[in-house]
Amino acid sequence: MVKLFKHLKPYRLSVAAILTFVFLQSLGDLYLPTLMSDIVNKGIVRDNRDYIWRVGGFMLLVAGIGAVCSIAASFLSAKVAAGFGRDTRSRMFNHVENFTLHEFDKLGTASLITRTTNDITQVQTVLTMILRMMIGAPMMMIGGIIMAVYEDAMLSLIFVVVVPLLVGAIAFVGSKGLPLFKAIQIKLDKLNLVLREHLTGMRVIRSFNRSRHENERFSAANGDLTATAIRVNKIMALLMPMMMFIMNFSMLAILYIGSQRIDAGNLNVGSLMAFIQYAMQIMFSLIMVSMMFVLIPRASASAQRINEVMEMQPEIEDPASPAGERAGRLSGYVEFENVTFSYPGAEQPALSDISFSAAPGEVTAIIGGTGSGKSTLLSLIPRFYDAVEGRVKVNGVDVREMTQEELRLKIGYVPQKAVLFSGTVSENIRYGKEDATDEEIRHAAEIAQALDFVSAMKDGFDSEIAQGGGNISGGQKQRLSIARALVRKPEIYLFDDSFSALDFKTDAKLRAALKDETTEATVLIVAQRVSTVMDADRIIVLDEGRIAGMGTHRELLENSDVYREIVSSQLSEEEIA
Structure with missing residues (x-):
């Protein structure tokens, strides 16, 4: 996909704006739990209502700015991804126009149609997520860990166990899903081929009473694609339960250890609440990464197929120095x-x-x-x-x-x-x-x-x-x-x-x-x-x-x-x- 994303240069200003908005949104999300902790520790515990109203109002302002940044980032990322998809389709179409009949025979019409439509759509969808999460998810995770350590370093040791477990679960599921996503695109080519032959050859099929045979061909190709899609979705479906299982046990561990530290006078209630919020942000950022892992393998397979077309050079090319017209030649000889x-x-x-x-x-x-x-x-x-x-x-x-x-x-x-x-x-x-x-x-x-x-x-x-x-x-x-x-x-x-x-x-x-x-x-x-x-x-x-x-x-x-x-x-x- 990196080769394809090099063509984002015309959108670099929009991409820079998206990253800025996502950065500001992440800063706001990381700052809110600290403000909530201050309200509890300095406002509610001390019964300081003026402080509660003042900090609460500031929290609303931060949340509002974060919402505006989120909407702007979503709008721009969708616009950039749609423009990238349009440009990639145009470049691919123009490139394919230069192919000789040999290249068309090698790739197949059905496969070229799938690559120009479905494959580019897959990459476009993932690009939207990457633009929104490529800085947001890592920053939320790293920033969440830093802020959690700031609230309570001892309690943060839980992440030493939890984060590797979550990363391992994502890596395991991703490694199993990638080959199947490649297989899905190939089987989608096959389905398109059968469907195209059925529609273009309808008169011949009906004249020879071969409708049942063609239905069986389509059912076989459709069933093969469906079986592979179900299999890969079963694997990907494991990811969310695994993530939730680890997250819930993490919350139990945080509440158990945190309550003991509060009893011992080493932690405030507000700090524990903020810590739980940071823990949720860390977990949520990893869930966002896991969602990307669901789509990236398929998009990666699609990008590979797109690059295969774009890197294929026509056997017949124009000469570097065309002969041009030569005087004295018969016209049409x-x-x-x-x-x-x-x-x-x-x-x-x-x-x-x-x-x-x-x-x-x-x-x-x-x-x-x-x-x-x-x-x-x-x-x-x-x-x-x-x-x-x-x-x-x-x-x-x-x-x-x-x-x-x-x-x-x-x-x-x-x-x-x-x-x-x-x-x-x-x-x-x-x-x-x-x-x-x-x-x-x-x-x-x-x-x-x-x-x-x-x-x-x-x-x-x-x-x-x-x-x-x-x-x-x-x-x-x-x-x-x-x-x-x-x-x-x-x-x-x-x-x-x-x-x-x-x-x-x-x-x-x-x-x-x-x-x-x-x-x-x-x-x-x-x-x-x-x-x-x-x-x-x-x-x-x-x-x-x-x-x-x-x-x-x-x-x-x-x-x-x-x-x-x-x-x-x-x-x-x-x-x-």
């Missing part, structure tokens, strides 16, 4: 030079020795069987991953020598799975170009064959899209995703199997419209359908991560067995001829 790529931990490369070039005005199609590396190849151009061997070049520059922002500004990417965001139709299309005009949005929708169904919607381009595009069909989502890329007017278009949900008629109309729209851009299309790639200037056939053929449709029919096999599985003899 893409080249692969002997590129090999392997996913982390994979036994075989996903791509091996890939070499080809794609120029503006050309359509390069990539086709192959499932798992042949088509989408992986496309992912190397915008640097979602980096090549292990070889070079991927855009405009003659290795993509690793360009900043990610500079590179991706040249690209209009349409993913395999269409992704839309909650908002209006126009906002989703404008996602590709923030300053796009209404006319540009309409034109992009028209080219993407989306204008008809958007116009038929109740509010047209102002119609709301549900989260994930849940209120429109798969084909409509794909067309809006294509419109989002078109409105950008990039140098390079990347279509990753982006026509799979379209019927043949819409597919043909869309490709015809795209041909006129992308005459000055480089187009790379990943497709499963032969009909989608037949008219491409260049077709690359992938087989198990290697190029099994390259050329036009006619050339490949003559030279590539793999391509002929794909074609014969989709087209009739008449269509092939």
Whole structure:
């Protein structure tokens, strides 16, 4: 947690004010028993009512100042903790935005959500307590012991036995609870994962009648989390009875020994009352510490998980000296030079020795069987991953020598799975170009064959899209995703199997419209359908991560067995001829 708390620097004035208020409150709390002792010894015993009223009034003033300081400290500590939580969430979100797909795969989406929300909340809650107690509890304990010794040194020897017992009980319970708190956060990740899969895959679950199975999965994860939470709470529940047991026996010992010292004339009644108050303050400060020990182990586990994310450096980083634009280069020129790529931990490369070039005005199609590396190849151009061997070049520059922002500004990417965001139709299309005009949005929708169904919607381009595009069909989502890329007017278009949900008629109309729209851009299309790639200037056939053929449709029919096999599985003899 210390690493996280270093980011409290912007709040140092507020933290200093909190510590000052807590210090003043503690001084007041420590002074009150002494005033009460004086009232008893000098006022009540001597029947001096003026003294009682005078000191009593002063006690009220001290108590009032202490209350004001307590309220101010509570307000400021809550404000600082909330601001710290907000800043940590922002820093974590911004850091995660720089992650490559490999880091996302390594941590998992469900875990990242838990770390950004629940874990930061745990640390924020503990920070509030620390700001209130980090000086208050130790000062109350040390000051209480000093004042108790001042009242009666002999009677204070009780604390030599009591304080180590209380500290030992806190340490024992804390050591047992910390591993379980770490386990709780991991099991909370698991619960979030199951819940997320259940909600996002609801249609598949219901279509296969697997609701009972998913309920069992959720119940198992929920039961595991609950069992661990109950276990850790049982351990923590031991703390308070142990503390109260030690405290009550301490009070008995103080009253017994104190009464004997009063009989012997070595202690006043007022002093014994003050001593009991100081003893209670010492015990109470240790209870506050024990309360922190209930929360700190869990917050410590959460802080460790947050730091794990913050310390994880993306594999793909911008170069220290970006290449920038180079004069005389063709706009949108893409080249692969002997590129090999392997996913982390994979036994075989996903791509091996890939070499080809794609120029503006050309359509390069990539086709192959499932798992042949088509989408992986496309992912190397915008640097979602980096090549292990070889070079991927855009405009003659290795993509690793360009900043990610500079590179991706040249690209209009349409993913395999269409992704839309909650908002209006126009906002989703404008996602590709923030300053796009209404006319540009309409034109992009028209080219993407989306204008008809958007116009038929109740509010047209102002119609709301549900989260994930849940209120429109798969084909409509794909067309809006294509419109989002078109409105950008990039140098390079990347279509990753982006026509799979379209019927043949819409597919043909869309490709015809795209041909006129992308005459000055480089187009790379990943497709499963032969009909989608037949008219491409260049077709690359992938087989198990290697190029099994390259050329036009006619050339490949003559030279590539793999391509002929794909074609014969989709087209009739008449269509092939």
